[in-house]
Amino acid sequence: MKTLVSFVAFALSSTILFGQNKVTLVLNHQYNNTKFEYNKQYSDEFGNNVQFSRLQYYLSGITLIHDGGQTTATDSYVLASGHMSNYELGTHSVTSIEGIKFDLGVDEVSNNKGTSSWDASHPLGPKSPKMDWGWPAGYFFIAVDGKGGSASFTQHAFGQHLLTNVDQIAVTGKQGADGLEIHLNVNIEGWYKGLDASKIGFQHNGSGDNQMLFSNTNSEKVFTASSETTGTGIQAQQDPSLFVDYSLTYAPTIYYSFTSGNHVDISITDLNGREMLASKNMAPEGNFFVRKELPTGIYVARFHNGQNVETIKFQVTR
Numbered sequence: 001m002k003t004l005v006s007f008v009a010f011a012l013s014s015t016i017l018f019g020q021n022k023v024t025l026v027l028n029h030q031y032n033n034t035k036f037e038y039n040k041q042y043s044d045e046f047g048n049n050v051q052f053s054r055l056q057y058y059l060s061g062i063t064l065i066h067d068g069g070q071t072t073a074t075d076s077y078v079l080a081s082g083h084m085s086n087y088e089l090g091t092h093s094v095t096s097i098e099g100i101k102f103d104l105g106v107d108e109v110s111n112n113k114g115t116s117s118w119d120a121s122h123p124l125g126p127k128s129p130k131m132d133w134g135w136p137a138g139y140f141f142i143a144v145d146g147k148g149g150s151a152s153f154t155q156h157a158f159g160q161h162l163l164t165n166v167d168q169i170a171v172t173g174k175q176g177a178d179g180l181e182i183h184l185n186v187n188i189e190g191w192y193k194g195l196d197a198s199k200i201g202f203q204h205n206g207s208g209d210n211q212m213l214f215s216n217t218n219s220e221k222v223f224t225a226s227s228e229t230t231g232t233g234i235q236a237q238q239d240p241s242l243f244v245d246y247s248l249t250y251a252p253t254i255y256y257s258f259t260s261g262n263h264v265d266i267s268i269t270d271l272n273g274r275e276m277l278a279s280k281n282m283a284p285e286g287n288f289f290v291r292k293e294l295p296t297g298i299y300v301a302r303f304h305n306g307q308n309v310e311t312i313k314f315q316v317t318r
Helices: 002-018 108-113 208-219
Strands: 020-031 049-066 070-073 078-081 086-093 097-104 142-148 151-157 164-170 174-176 179-187 202-205 223-225 234-236 242-245 254-258 264-270 275-282 285-288 297-304 309-317
Touching: 020 049, 049 086, 078 086, 097 179, 142 208, 151 208, 164 208, 164 223, 202 208, 254 264, 254 297, 254 309, 275 285
Parallel strands: 020 179, 151 202, 242 309
Antiparallel strands: 020 086, 049 070, 049 078, 049 097, 049 142, 097 164, 142 151, 174 179, 179 223, 234 254, 254 285, 264 275, 264 297, 297 309
16 A cells, blocks of 8 residues: 555656656547447438448547647547547647647658558558558548448548648646547548548549548537546446347447446457457547458357456357
């Protein structure tokens, strides 16, 4: 107990003297004020039932406004996904955050380098599914798969002209479990204002419907300040009859959500207790995509955040 008290006292002293704080960007993805989930149906302005199976986009040029109007440019890149919330922006000399500004897309210097310049763990490194079209086309600034009514659509938006400076957002940095947090809403329906999802089709370019996503970003206020804070407890979907069918284009995924901010370790075991797959230090919530290495059979997924454990049984079929 004495050791714990001493450590806490030292940490507080360091914050006061040096103002060093870990900063985390928390993105609350939503569609018409409803929590965003993959493969959930939403209604758009054209009367379509719209659902998404992929939503990814890049943020770069991230700058913090803090401590009475000072600015600190981070060197962080964010590859955001619709099912993920928390993204670390590094440790910075800040004690009070008042705003944030950033670009939607990848800056020109990094966009010209390509994925081979980065480790796979870096947001700009090689990804699967791909987030780039190679040199000179560069990265997909936004990549979306979905359906509008009965029609599927895919959008791979690339081209340096699409880089969009997002209007500065006034926020109040919140004290989280592991430093300061910046909470933003991502209002996905704003990107699709004026776009009929049933008519998008396959868009692999930097114009037309893809360019509209970027034009709408500021005018439709896609990014706004959020009052959401980190809670306690656990909320995990339970579906003992879950099937992962690899004969389908998009196999079902396992959604999990812990309301604490701790990272999550995921382990997949067979019914004999043998570990088949494992992922460490995952975000507190998200969709876990079961890879195709698993043979046909029944498995148990275990989600552990250091405080709580949640399990779900599922069956792989082909």
